[in-house]
Amino acid sequence: GAVVSQHPSRVICKSGTSVKIECRSLDFQATTMFWYRQFPKQSLMLMATSNEGSKATYEQGVEKDKFLINHASLTLSTLTVTSAHPEDSSFYICSAQEGVSNQPQHFGDGTRLSIL
């Protein structure tokens, strides 16, 4: 149980392109979803937290207009990297949490984004 699906797993695109990443909880309803960025050999860096039907809460230093997050249903959240540039190249990981706040997060398998 507690499966989170993230797509696509890898994206390579030109600078200036907008890229959408989907995160779905397959067998549970996710009251909260999280988006992380991970640099090589480093831990997870939280970008934003989203609750279904509400605006996402962004961490300090994360540009809201650059990283658009939509959490339209209890099973789907999307992250759109707008007008991506090479410095946006990274490993993006989503996670979903079911129910009350002391439940674990369950993670997708990440998206490797490469901007040329």
Add this chain to the structure above:
Amino acid sequence: EDQVTQSPEALRLQEGESSSLNCSYTVSGLRGLFWYRQDPGKGPEFLFTLYSAGEEKEKERLKATLTKKESFLHITAPKPEDSATYLCAVHTGNQFYFGTGTSLTVIP
């Protein structure tokens, strides 16, 4: 300041050589402590949740324990397939705090 620290940063073990990974925390109000395993190029895989001091959880060669200040992930007779980065995270009720992980390599 709420903080989660994992040690060691990296650990190399011979196959069959048991050891422990440490996750120490200073947070205002622990609501849960979580252990994850992360393989290269993948998202973290959930292993255990611990909620109160004295609690223990086991899964195959892994055993997680919790005190009021730290958690240990004990690995008994590890195999090469146990090689991964192990992350711990603490939830305070408001926020999750992740440690930087322990990179475990098990040599055949």
